[in-house]
Amino acid sequence: MSPDTGTPPRRTVLVVEDEPLINQAVADRLRAERYDVVQAWDGPGAVAAHAEHSPDVVVLDVMLPGYDGLEVCRRIQTERPVPVLMLTARADEADVLVGLGVGADDYLTKPFRMRELVARVGALLRRVERAAELHELAGPQRPQPVELNGLRVDAAARRVWADGDEVRLTPTEFDLLVCLAAEPGTVVTRERLLAEVWGWPGGSGTRTVDSHVKGLRAKVGSDRIRTAHGVGYALETGADR
Incomplete structure (x- = not known):
């Protein structure tokens, strides 16, 4: 945070999606909302990007080449706990529960509205900030x-x-x-x-x-x-x- 202007720090979002059009559309919208965005298109790239950039939140597609979003979620949560919003093409409850079970915090079923994705990213970040504030109380x-x-x-x-x-x-x-x-x-x-x-x-x-x-x-x-x-x-x- 800038001590002179009080400008809040820009948060970094890692967008992981193998469909180029969806990946770019999500990234563009998040950048328009003043987030810094890192993009990845497959499982190994997602894990590497997470390790390099330490994002504040991850938007993660379930179906990915290399290895799927569930494996990505397992690996990044082992490295460092981070809020994860999973994108799934299937609304089957069993699939959703598996995603939540490996450490995802929320999910969106495709097709989704970009406004809702932005709202959910913001909500995840606010929860992390509230938790940090609570932890500091004495x-x-x-x-x-x-x-x-x-x-x-x-x-x-x-x-x-x-x-x-x-x-x-x-x-x-x-x-x-x-x-x-x-x-x-x-x-x-x-x-x-x-x-x-x-x-x-x-x-x-x-x-x-x-x-x-x-x-x-x-x-x-x-x-x-x-x-x-x-x-x-x-x-x-x-x-x-």
Whole structure:
């Protein structure tokens, strides 16, 4: 950040897409939104670009030559945790859950609107910034861990344990759990989760919430998150467990 002007730092986005027209269109739009953009067209190139440029967020196609986006995601998350928005031509829930399971934070199904892609990139970056700000808090300002129903959720340290064992969550899964843990036993609507966790107003994209909840349940226990059909989700308090 410039000390004289207060201009925020430009964020770097790595765009990985083997279709040249889509790759260039996404890159051009992100540059128009004042992001620095690095482009890659295959799996090995994506991993190399990530290592060289340390991007702030990755827009990653699933179907890539060399090796696919799932393998790319595994490799880059091993090197350095980074928010990943996956692009998939298939809306099959199993494919989406596999992507979320290897460390992706969000996904978009092709064809997508460029405005929505930009919004999701911005939301991923805001979540990272909020997490960093929370981590810096000290003393009475630092939120205390929440313990209920065999779960321990430490929002400041961004760590969670289930029945004494630490569980590794993606940044989105963790923020989703923190949002539910803030009001245990209370049903939080999908629209509210989208607004508070993803930063999307208007309630579009509820399927994204459902997919992430399924991934979260697989890691912390399906009986700990209750579905209120047609409404949203609640973190169980364990009173009846």
